[in-house]
Amino acid sequence: MISPEKLTLNGDEILVVFAGKSELGGVLESLGVGRIEKHENGDPYLPESEYYISFSHKDDIAVAAISNSRVGVDVENVTIPRNVERLSRLFHASEAPESLYDFYRLWTSKEAVGKYEGTGITTELLKKKTTDVRHLEYGDYLIAVAGKGEITMKTY
Amino acid sequence: MIEEKVYNIIAEQFDVDVATLSLETDLVNDLHADSLDLVELIMAFEDAFELSIPDEVALSVKTLGDAVEYIRSAK
Numbered sequence: 001m002i003s004p005e006k007l008t009l010n011g012d013e014i015l016v017v018f019a020g021k022s023e024l025g026g027v028l029e030s031l032g033v034g035r036i037e038k039h040e041n042g043d044p045y046l047p048e049s050e051y052y053i054s055f056s057h058k059d060d061i062a063v064a065a066i067s068n069s070r071v072g073v074d075v076e077n078v079t080i081p082r083n084v085e086r087l088s089r090l091f092h093a094s095e096a097p098e099s100l101y102d103f104y105r106l107w108t109s110k111e112a113v114g115k116y117e118g119t120g121i122t123t124e125l126l127k128k129k130t131t132d133v134r135h136l137e138y139g140d141y142l143i144a145v146a147g148k149g150e151i152t153m154k155t156y
Numbered sequence: 157m158i159e160e161k162v163y164n165i166i167a168e169q170f171d172v173d174v175a176t177l178s179l180e181t182d183l184v185n186d187l188h189a190d191s192l193d194l195v196e197l198i199m200a201f202e203d204a205f206e207l208s209i210p211d212e213v214a215l216s217v218k219t220l221g222d223a224v225e226y227i228r229s230a231k
Binding site: 058076082083086087089090107111121123 | 190191192195196199200203211
């Protein structure tokens, strides 16, 4: 594993860390984020740091987003088949996805916004048009980030 | 009948052998379902049994037995 430098985020900046599920903890430790704890609603926070953090995992990979302000992240494997026609009922008709990839873009957006807002996925959120979410891709994985600032992704 | 249909839906969605399933099978701990898997599963139950499953019930379904019990009571 590459040893990362200690984390310094200037102003509006979001660092997205993509790593093996069993390696992410070590990467975050070497970045110096300190202890990771959970609020009652399950949202993670950093009691020893001023930064905000959000996590997501899929298969054997994990993603963390760290920022100076609230942030939400989600990751999905876009090759896993889903019943898109059935799942499209979850969303407002104007947003309904027509392809598997569209579905994953939309679902990860909702998950990321749910984490950003601290509400998790709600029926209201699913039916509301989602804006201000950015996506990154790495191999088969699609990552959605809700938050302010320039995004940098580091993979380990 | 309900039990068999539930097992078949689960087996198809999670790509597992029906013979490995029981009423005690836990969706998250045994089948490693994530939030999206659970949403898709609840919608598959709704379509198969012509039901509308409220969110609070959907969240309370942990095992196959919970699903069978709810569907039986709602039919």
